[in-house]
Amino acid sequence: MNRILLIEDDIDLAKETSLALEKWGFYVDLIENFEKILEEFIDKKPDVVIMDINLPLYNGFYWCEKIRDISNVPIIFLSSRDSDMDLIMGINNGGDDYITKPFSIDVLVTKVKGIIRRAYKYSDSSSIMHYDDLIFDIEKGTIKYKNKCEDLTKNEIKIFTSLLKNKNKVVSRESLMMSLWDSDEFVTDNALTVNINRLRGKIKDIGFNDMIKTKKGMGYIIQ
Template identity: 50%
Template sequence: MYSIMIIEDDKKLSTLIKNHLEKYGYKTYQVEDFSKIKTEFVSNNPNLVLMDINLPLFDGFYWCRDIRTVSNIPIIFISARDSDMDQVMAIENGGDDYITKPFSYDVLLAKIKGVIRRAYGSYAESNSSDVFEVNGLFLYIDQNIIEYKEKKVELSKKEFQLLYSLVKNKDKIVSRETLLEVLWNDIDFVDDNTLSVNMTRVRKRLEEIGIKDVIETKRGQGYRIISSW
């Protein structure tokens, strides 16, 4: 079952689209908070996005570009704008197709099926997104990069593995032994001070993107990251 995220601030139209698509076996998700579209996208990990252009705060072109920083999934613009320039901008900002309002649901379904075939057919390239997100902090797993409020920084492999282990267990204590095993797989051959040094580096990397004092040292136990930034 393919899942579709509907980014449309006209609640009535959004619900009509949702109900129609679900009749044909699609799973749908309607965005409610138009200030956190990228966060909701990562959390829901849809197979396709239907994107309006005229949205609160930022337009659909902005959010399309933002989604493209973490994923290459199909994005279809749906808009009352019917000028050639709008359609050109949609493509140049990362869109895969464009449909103008008012539209036929048969045409919408055909376009959805078409881009899904191109994206997920046997000839398509993989476009899965290895991104982990919590409270607006994005961890790009295949790049060792973290991002928060549009600030990015690259970590070493060891630094990233440490942070990822803490974030996956946010608000819980992760033992020193567990963290050492994540990094080196054999805690018997590691200097006890090495973990502390690497954790200090992780704290500095977080500070570089504006997240401070969130990693606690639990003496005799391990470390904990507090997800209240």
Template identity: 50%
Template sequence: MLLKILLIEDDATLFKEIKDRLMDWEYEVYGIENFQNIMERFAKVQPDLVIIDIQLPKYDGFHWCRSIREHSNVPIVFLSSRDHPTDMVMSMNLGADDYIQKPFHFEVLIAKIQAILRRVYNYSTTTSDLKVWMGATVDLERNRVSNEKGMIELTKNEIFILKLLIERKNKVVSREYLMNLLWDDQRFISDNTLTVNVNRLRKKLAEIGMENGIETKVGQGYIAIEQVGK
């Protein structure tokens, strides 16, 4: 069952961009047609998470956050182009779970959404402890990767990074996204530590003939390669 997100954003262009990206991650996304009746829409959708802008027609996001909190403990994430510290303090005091300032990297939004959903609903993006990648079996529970050339043992950080990459294989995964999820997972990884872990992961993969499995996209991040049809 797909988790439902209510996106309360009056900028049509931004709404469509966020909705399309969230749907790529297999979330159901609902919007607002009448900004005077947001609570009616909320009651009808019964979302698992709410993303809300501060500056909205009629009443601002703080107003609607108060209204939602009177009826529900659903997770709420604020999006705002306003950078005054009091806005963040206000949102937290009203019971919001996070505050993201515009413009933002979409990977950061996804990382925060997944972190909140894991915490609140014990939700996991991993449906199985076994993954198949480049003809190899990736055992997420035992921290192992094996193929016909042998087997390698990975550290918890290395298997976590590999999992995130192969979940988005053939797509660039930004360093910022990786560090956000690793940080939330209480691994407290730094930029330099991420580089070290990826380099070690590559060296281990090379031991079983998978040295070309992970590519670096300079200035962007990393990509786990998977040939079409493999």
């Protein structure tokens, strides 16, 4: 049974969402002490975090960054904020998906199932990929070059895997979006662009510049 940590300060909505998720076979933990979200995360060891942005004390972006310091667990933002900037901030801060309120529980369940399937499909693999002397460990979600190492988010892992598997071939934006979310129905171009740019930044930080090239009107390529 997959475990979900639901971080929502609207108690009625939290209980309603929790009951709906439990009917679909998930085990749901609710946060009661919003001062100790990170401690609760460490204690509960969830498979997925569903988190509101507007929270007491510190917002969801803050807690997402704290979780990202220690874990690559999938994080879905659930918020009444619906601007492109909020979506970009959510993805930029390490979120894997973003759902606006009011929302359909069927959409939420579909997103949760999809993100679990995608996030943990590599759990039984120790697959290692290489690009020159760069080492990409899919299972651990890390890229290493010489003495430098960077952790990748689940979305970055999938993007990098797709590009490396298709080395010297252009991978379309549509193909990447499908690999991330199975369907591009709920995805904006901004979300993919943010993920690509963040991945490029991490690759650059370990010593590779311009590895991922843009083919205008076509997609991306690693050569």
